[in-house]
Protein backbone atom coordinates (compact mmCIF):
# COMPACT_ATOMS: atom_id res chain seq x y z
CA UNK A 1 0.00 0.00 0.00
CA UNK A 2 1.50 3.35 -0.95
CA UNK A 3 1.88 6.09 1.64
CA UNK A 4 -1.16 8.00 2.84
CA UNK A 5 -1.86 10.74 5.38
CA UNK A 6 -4.67 10.37 7.89
CA UNK A 7 -7.29 13.06 7.17
CA UNK A 8 -7.64 13.43 10.95
CA UNK A 9 -4.04 14.72 11.09
CA UNK A 10 -4.74 17.55 8.63
CA UNK A 11 -5.32 20.92 10.34
CA UNK A 12 -8.73 22.57 10.00
CA UNK A 13 -10.10 26.08 9.78
CA UNK A 14 -13.20 26.87 11.79
CA UNK A 15 -15.61 29.04 9.80
CA UNK A 16 -18.02 31.52 11.38
CA UNK A 17 -20.75 28.87 11.34
CA UNK A 18 -18.58 26.56 13.45
CA UNK A 19 -18.06 24.22 10.49
CA UNK A 20 -14.54 22.89 10.03
CA UNK A 21 -12.85 23.02 6.64
CA UNK A 22 -9.60 21.11 5.99
CA UNK A 23 -6.76 23.67 5.86
CA UNK A 24 -5.53 22.35 2.51
CA UNK A 25 -7.65 21.53 -0.53
CA UNK A 26 -6.99 19.94 -3.90
CA UNK A 27 -7.29 22.16 -7.00
CA UNK A 28 -9.04 20.86 -10.11
CA UNK A 29 -8.33 23.41 -12.84
CA UNK A 30 -6.68 21.37 -15.60
CA UNK A 31 -6.35 24.39 -17.92
CA UNK A 32 -4.58 23.34 -21.14
CA UNK A 33 -2.25 20.80 -19.53
CA UNK A 34 -4.59 18.23 -17.92
CA UNK A 35 -7.73 16.86 -19.56
CA UNK A 36 -10.92 16.16 -17.60
CA UNK A 37 -10.13 12.47 -17.07
CA UNK A 38 -6.60 13.26 -15.95
CA UNK A 39 -7.94 15.73 -13.37
CA UNK A 40 -10.59 13.24 -12.22
CA UNK A 41 -7.89 10.57 -11.79
CA UNK A 42 -5.83 13.09 -9.85
CA UNK A 43 -8.81 13.72 -7.56
CA UNK A 44 -9.13 9.97 -6.99
CA UNK A 45 -5.44 9.80 -6.09
CA UNK A 46 -5.79 12.87 -3.86
CA UNK A 47 -8.64 11.33 -1.86
CA UNK A 48 -6.65 8.09 -1.60
CA UNK A 49 -3.64 9.90 -0.14
CA UNK A 50 -5.86 11.72 2.36
CA UNK A 51 -7.27 14.95 0.91
CA UNK A 52 -10.88 15.59 1.89
CA UNK A 53 -11.26 19.13 0.51
CA UNK A 54 -11.73 19.51 -3.27
CA UNK A 55 -11.91 22.87 -5.05
CA UNK A 56 -14.16 22.52 -8.13
CA UNK A 57 -15.82 24.97 -10.53
CA UNK A 58 -18.38 24.67 -13.30
CA UNK A 59 -16.10 26.51 -15.73
CA UNK A 60 -13.34 23.92 -15.36
CA UNK A 61 -15.65 21.66 -17.41
CA UNK A 62 -14.78 18.53 -15.43
CA UNK A 63 -17.39 18.36 -12.65
CA UNK A 64 -19.12 15.33 -14.23
CA UNK A 65 -15.84 13.38 -14.35
CA UNK A 66 -15.00 14.42 -10.78
CA UNK A 67 -18.55 13.49 -9.74
CA UNK A 68 -17.99 9.93 -10.93
CA UNK A 69 -14.90 9.75 -8.72
CA UNK A 70 -16.74 11.23 -5.73
CA UNK A 71 -19.45 8.58 -6.10
CA UNK A 72 -16.80 5.85 -6.20
CA UNK A 73 -14.94 7.07 -3.13
CA UNK A 74 -18.18 7.31 -1.18
CA UNK A 75 -19.10 3.78 -2.25
CA UNK A 76 -15.61 2.82 -1.13
CA UNK A 77 -16.30 4.07 2.39
CA UNK A 78 -15.50 7.80 2.56
CA UNK A 79 -18.58 9.38 4.18
CA UNK A 80 -20.08 12.47 2.55
CA UNK A 81 -19.65 14.39 5.84
CA UNK A 82 -15.90 13.79 5.69
CA UNK A 83 -15.65 15.58 2.35
CA UNK A 84 -15.51 19.34 1.85
CA UNK A 85 -16.64 20.10 -1.69
CA UNK A 86 -16.49 23.60 -3.14
CA UNK A 87 -17.91 24.68 -6.49
CA UNK A 88 -18.23 28.08 -8.17
CA UNK A 89 -20.81 30.06 -10.07
CA UNK A 90 -19.50 31.05 -13.49
CA UNK A 91 -19.73 34.58 -14.86
CA UNK A 92 -22.51 33.91 -17.34
CA UNK A 93 -24.82 32.69 -14.55
CA UNK A 94 -25.06 35.84 -12.39
CA UNK A 95 -28.64 36.53 -13.54
CA UNK A 96 -31.29 36.24 -10.80
CA UNK A 97 -32.91 33.26 -12.54
CA UNK A 98 -29.64 31.56 -13.33
CA UNK A 99 -27.93 31.11 -9.96
CA UNK A 100 -30.07 28.32 -8.48
CA UNK A 101 -30.17 26.27 -11.73
CA UNK A 102 -26.39 26.69 -12.14
CA UNK A 103 -25.84 25.37 -8.63
CA UNK A 104 -28.24 22.48 -9.24
CA UNK A 105 -26.28 21.61 -12.38
CA UNK A 106 -22.99 21.50 -10.43
CA UNK A 107 -24.69 19.35 -7.77
CA UNK A 108 -26.00 16.96 -10.43
CA UNK A 109 -22.60 16.76 -12.14
CA UNK A 110 -20.79 16.20 -8.85
CA UNK A 111 -23.43 13.68 -7.74
CA UNK A 112 -24.10 15.52 -4.48
CA UNK A 113 -27.20 16.79 -2.73
CA UNK A 114 -25.42 19.70 -1.07
CA UNK A 115 -22.19 21.68 -1.47
CA UNK A 116 -20.08 22.68 1.50
CA UNK A 117 -19.14 25.93 -0.20
CA UNK A 118 -20.34 27.76 -3.29
CA UNK A 119 -18.39 30.79 -4.51
CA UNK A 120 -19.12 33.57 -6.94
CA UNK A 121 -16.09 32.84 -9.12
CA UNK A 122 -15.48 36.43 -10.28
CA UNK A 123 -17.33 39.62 -9.28
CA UNK A 124 -17.96 40.49 -12.93
CA UNK A 125 -20.77 38.99 -15.00
CA UNK A 126 -18.40 38.95 -17.96
CA UNK A 127 -18.42 35.74 -19.93
CA UNK A 128 -15.46 34.61 -21.95
CA UNK A 129 -15.05 31.23 -23.61
CA UNK A 130 -12.59 28.89 -21.87
CA UNK A 131 -9.12 29.08 -23.35
CA UNK A 132 -9.63 32.38 -25.19
CA UNK A 133 -6.74 34.81 -25.74
CA UNK A 134 -6.10 37.45 -23.04
CA UNK A 135 -6.87 40.23 -25.52
CA UNK A 136 -10.38 38.84 -26.10
CA UNK A 137 -13.22 41.05 -24.73
CA UNK A 138 -16.88 40.20 -24.38
CA UNK A 139 -19.04 42.90 -26.02
CA UNK A 140 -21.39 42.72 -23.00
CA UNK A 141 -18.60 43.09 -20.45
CA UNK A 142 -19.28 45.49 -17.56
CA UNK A 143 -17.38 46.80 -14.55
CA UNK A 144 -18.32 45.73 -11.02
CA UNK A 145 -21.84 46.96 -10.33
CA UNK A 146 -22.68 46.48 -6.68
CA UNK A 147 -26.44 46.43 -7.16
CA UNK A 148 -26.07 43.69 -9.74
CA UNK A 149 -23.68 41.72 -7.54
CA UNK A 150 -26.12 41.88 -4.63
CA UNK A 151 -28.92 40.51 -6.81
CA UNK A 152 -26.67 37.55 -7.49
CA UNK A 153 -25.75 37.34 -3.81
CA UNK A 154 -29.43 37.22 -2.74
CA UNK A 155 -29.75 34.07 -4.85
CA UNK A 156 -26.60 32.69 -3.26
CA UNK A 157 -28.25 33.34 0.12
CA UNK A 158 -31.32 31.47 -1.09
CA UNK A 159 -29.11 28.45 -1.74
CA UNK A 160 -28.12 28.50 1.93
CA UNK A 161 -31.74 28.96 3.07
CA UNK A 162 -32.87 25.97 1.01
CA UNK A 163 -30.00 23.78 2.18
CA UNK A 164 -28.44 23.19 -1.24
CA UNK A 165 -25.30 24.91 0.00
CA UNK A 166 -23.82 25.11 3.53
CA UNK A 167 -21.64 28.22 2.99
CA UNK A 168 -21.28 30.88 0.35
CA UNK A 169 -18.25 32.91 -0.51
CA UNK A 170 -16.49 35.23 -2.88
CA UNK A 171 -13.44 34.96 -5.10
CA UNK A 172 -11.21 37.49 -6.81
CA UNK A 173 -12.56 40.31 -4.63
CA UNK A 174 -10.95 43.49 -3.36
CA UNK A 175 -11.33 45.33 -0.04
CA UNK A 176 -13.68 48.07 -1.33
CA UNK A 177 -15.96 45.50 -2.97
CA UNK A 178 -15.97 43.28 0.13
CA UNK A 179 -16.78 46.27 2.35
CA UNK A 180 -19.98 46.81 0.37
CA UNK A 181 -20.89 43.13 0.36
CA UNK A 182 -20.36 42.88 4.12
CA UNK A 183 -22.53 45.99 4.60
CA UNK A 184 -25.41 44.60 2.53
CA UNK A 185 -25.32 40.80 2.87
CA UNK A 186 -27.79 38.90 5.04
CA UNK A 187 -25.47 35.88 4.87
CA UNK A 188 -21.84 37.04 4.85
CA UNK A 189 -19.16 35.28 2.82
CA UNK A 190 -17.53 32.49 4.83
CA UNK A 191 -14.52 32.32 2.51
CA UNK A 192 -12.72 34.55 0.04
CA UNK A 193 -10.71 32.66 -2.56
CA UNK A 194 -7.75 34.73 -3.72
CA UNK A 195 -4.35 34.29 -5.33
CA UNK A 196 -1.76 33.71 -2.59
CA UNK A 197 1.83 32.50 -2.81
CA UNK A 198 5.16 33.81 -1.49
CA UNK A 199 5.51 36.22 -4.43
CA UNK A 200 1.92 37.49 -4.03
CA UNK A 201 1.04 37.66 -0.36
CA UNK A 202 -1.71 40.34 -0.51
CA UNK A 203 -1.14 41.32 3.14
CA UNK A 204 -3.86 44.00 3.29
CA UNK A 205 -6.59 41.81 1.80
CA UNK A 206 -5.39 38.80 3.81
CA UNK A 207 -5.67 40.79 7.07
CA UNK A 208 -8.97 42.38 6.03
CA UNK A 209 -10.75 39.09 5.39
CA UNK A 210 -9.45 37.49 8.57
CA UNK A 211 -10.43 40.55 10.61
CA UNK A 212 -13.97 40.14 9.23
CA UNK A 213 -14.31 36.43 10.00
CA UNK A 214 -13.75 35.35 6.40
CA UNK A 215 -11.31 32.51 5.73
CA UNK A 216 -8.73 33.17 3.01
CA UNK A 217 -8.40 30.27 0.57
CA UNK A 218 -5.25 30.65 -1.50
CA UNK A 219 -5.24 29.68 -5.15
CA UNK A 220 -2.13 29.13 -7.29
CA UNK A 221 -0.19 28.45 -4.05
CA UNK A 222 2.87 27.45 -6.11
CA UNK A 223 2.52 30.37 -8.51
CA UNK A 224 0.83 28.10 -11.08
CA UNK A 225 4.11 27.06 -12.74
CA UNK A 226 2.37 25.21 -15.59
CA UNK A 227 -0.16 27.86 -16.57
CA UNK A 228 -0.47 28.44 -20.34
CA UNK A 229 1.79 30.87 -22.17
CA UNK A 230 -1.12 33.22 -22.80
CA UNK A 231 -1.42 33.77 -19.03
CA UNK A 232 2.22 34.82 -18.64
CA UNK A 233 3.81 38.26 -18.90
CA UNK A 234 7.54 39.07 -19.01
CA UNK A 235 7.38 40.60 -15.51
CA UNK A 236 6.09 37.40 -13.88
CA UNK A 237 8.34 35.76 -11.32
CA UNK A 238 8.38 32.19 -10.04
CA UNK A 239 8.24 31.56 -6.28
CA UNK A 240 9.57 28.02 -6.81
CA UNK A 241 12.81 29.54 -8.10
CA UNK A 242 13.18 32.15 -5.38
CA UNK A 243 16.58 31.76 -3.65
CA UNK A 244 15.01 32.11 -0.18
CA UNK A 245 12.45 29.39 -0.92
CA UNK A 246 15.16 27.18 -2.41
CA UNK A 247 17.48 27.65 0.55
CA UNK A 248 14.76 26.68 3.02
CA UNK A 249 13.80 23.72 0.80
CA UNK A 250 17.43 22.54 0.73
CA UNK A 251 17.70 22.86 4.50
CA UNK A 252 14.63 20.61 4.91
CA UNK A 253 15.54 18.36 1.96
CA UNK A 254 12.18 18.99 0.24
CA UNK A 255 11.00 20.49 -3.06
CA UNK A 256 10.41 24.29 -3.05
CA UNK A 257 6.68 23.53 -3.59
CA UNK A 258 6.57 21.96 -0.15
CA UNK A 259 7.97 25.16 1.40
CA UNK A 260 5.25 27.23 -0.34
CA UNK A 261 2.51 24.95 1.01
CA UNK A 262 3.95 24.81 4.51
CA UNK A 263 4.30 28.61 4.57
CA UNK A 264 0.67 28.99 3.42
CA UNK A 265 -0.82 26.68 6.04
CA UNK A 266 1.33 28.10 8.82
CA UNK A 267 0.55 31.70 7.84
CA UNK A 268 -3.16 30.94 8.17
CA UNK A 269 -4.54 30.55 4.65
CA UNK A 270 -5.91 27.39 3.06
CA UNK A 271 -3.88 26.54 -0.06
CA UNK A 272 -5.49 24.51 -2.85
CA UNK A 273 -2.57 23.11 -4.89
CA UNK A 274 -3.26 21.05 -7.99
CA UNK A 275 -1.10 18.19 -9.16
CA UNK A 276 -1.50 15.40 -11.68
CA UNK A 277 1.13 13.36 -9.83
CA UNK A 278 0.32 11.38 -6.72
CA UNK A 279 3.85 11.89 -5.39
CA UNK A 280 3.44 15.69 -5.55
CA UNK A 281 -0.10 15.64 -4.13
CA UNK A 282 1.17 13.57 -1.22
CA UNK A 283 4.17 15.87 -0.64
CA UNK A 284 1.84 18.89 -0.57
CA UNK A 285 -0.56 17.24 1.88
CA UNK A 286 2.32 16.13 4.07
CA UNK A 287 3.55 19.74 4.15
CA UNK A 288 0.21 20.77 5.66
CA UNK A 289 0.78 18.61 8.71
CA UNK A 290 4.36 19.71 9.39
CA UNK A 291 7.08 20.08 10.40
CA UNK A 292 6.73 23.76 11.26
CA UNK A 293 8.99 26.35 9.69
CA UNK A 294 10.96 28.35 12.22
CA UNK A 295 10.05 31.97 13.01
CA UNK A 296 13.18 33.06 11.13
CA UNK A 297 12.14 31.05 8.06
CA UNK A 298 8.60 32.47 8.17
CA UNK A 299 10.06 35.96 8.47
CA UNK A 300 12.41 35.38 5.53
CA UNK A 301 9.46 34.18 3.43
CA UNK A 302 7.37 37.20 4.46
CA UNK A 303 10.22 39.30 3.05
CA UNK A 304 10.10 37.92 -0.51
CA UNK A 305 6.68 39.25 -1.54
CA UNK A 306 7.05 40.64 -5.08
CA UNK A 307 3.42 41.77 -5.46
CA UNK A 308 3.43 39.56 -8.56
CA UNK A 309 -0.11 38.62 -9.57
CA UNK A 310 -0.13 35.68 -12.00
CA UNK A 311 -3.87 35.58 -12.69
CA UNK A 312 -4.49 39.11 -13.93
CA UNK A 313 -7.95 38.49 -15.36
CA UNK A 314 -7.49 40.52 -18.56
CA UNK A 315 -10.42 38.76 -20.27
CA UNK A 316 -12.83 40.29 -17.74
CA UNK A 317 -11.97 43.89 -18.67
CA UNK A 318 -14.83 45.90 -20.08
CA UNK A 319 -13.01 48.36 -22.34
CA UNK A 320 -10.48 47.95 -25.13
CA UNK A 321 -6.88 48.90 -24.29
CA UNK A 322 -7.68 48.87 -20.57
CA UNK A 323 -5.00 47.96 -18.02
CA UNK A 324 -5.66 44.75 -16.05
CA UNK A 325 -4.98 46.68 -12.83
CA UNK A 326 -8.49 48.19 -13.25
CA UNK A 327 -9.96 44.87 -12.14
CA UNK A 328 -8.21 45.04 -8.80
CA UNK A 329 -9.10 48.50 -7.42
CA UNK A 330 -5.45 49.40 -6.90
CA UNK A 331 -6.28 52.88 -5.54
CA UNK A 332 -8.46 51.48 -2.78
CA UNK A 333 -11.72 52.48 -4.49
CA UNK A 334 -13.82 50.50 -6.96
CA UNK A 335 -12.65 51.37 -10.47
CA UNK A 336 -15.39 53.46 -12.04
CA UNK A 337 -16.91 52.75 -15.41
Ligand SMILES: NC(=O)c1ccc[n+]([C@@H]2O[C@H](COP(=O)([O-])OP(=O)(O)OC[C@H]3O[C@@H](n4cnc5c(N)ncnc54)[C@H](OP(=O)(O)O)[C@@H]3O)[C@@H](O)[C@H]2O)c1
Nearest residue numbers: 027028029219220221222223224226257273274275276280
Ligand atom coordinates in the same frame (compact mmCIF):
# COMPACT_ATOMS: atom_id res chain seq x y z
N1 LIG B 1 -10.86 31.17 -7.84
C1 LIG B 1 -10.14 31.33 -8.93
O1 LIG B 1 -10.38 32.26 -9.73
C2 LIG B 1 -9.00 30.41 -9.21
C3 LIG B 1 -8.02 30.80 -10.15
C4 LIG B 1 -6.96 29.93 -10.39
C5 LIG B 1 -6.89 28.70 -9.73
N2 LIG B 1 -7.87 28.34 -8.86
C6 LIG B 1 -7.81 27.02 -8.13
O2 LIG B 1 -6.51 26.89 -7.57
C7 LIG B 1 -5.97 25.63 -7.93
C8 LIG B 1 -4.45 25.71 -7.94
O3 LIG B 1 -3.96 26.60 -8.90
P1 LIG B 1 -3.08 26.11 -10.13
O4 LIG B 1 -3.44 24.70 -10.42
O5 LIG B 1 -3.21 27.10 -11.23
O6 LIG B 1 -1.59 26.30 -9.61
P2 LIG B 1 -0.66 25.69 -8.48
O7 LIG B 1 -1.42 24.77 -7.59
O8 LIG B 1 0.07 26.84 -7.90
O9 LIG B 1 0.39 24.86 -9.34
C9 LIG B 1 0.01 23.66 -9.92
C10 LIG B 1 1.20 23.09 -10.69
O10 LIG B 1 2.29 22.85 -9.80
C11 LIG B 1 2.84 21.57 -9.99
N3 LIG B 1 3.06 20.94 -8.66
C12 LIG B 1 2.12 20.70 -7.71
N4 LIG B 1 2.69 20.18 -6.62
C13 LIG B 1 4.01 20.07 -6.87
C14 LIG B 1 5.10 19.59 -6.10
N5 LIG B 1 4.94 19.12 -4.88
N6 LIG B 1 6.33 19.63 -6.69
C15 LIG B 1 6.48 20.11 -7.94
N7 LIG B 1 5.49 20.59 -8.71
C16 LIG B 1 4.25 20.57 -8.17
C17 LIG B 1 1.79 20.78 -10.73
O11 LIG B 1 2.43 19.99 -11.73
P3 LIG B 1 2.27 18.38 -11.69
O12 LIG B 1 0.88 18.11 -12.15
O13 LIG B 1 3.32 17.95 -12.65
O14 LIG B 1 2.53 17.96 -10.27
C18 LIG B 1 0.83 21.79 -11.34
O15 LIG B 1 0.96 21.93 -12.72
C19 LIG B 1 -6.60 25.37 -9.30
O16 LIG B 1 -6.46 24.01 -9.70
C20 LIG B 1 -8.02 25.80 -9.03
O17 LIG B 1 -8.74 24.79 -8.32
C21 LIG B 1 -8.90 29.18 -8.57
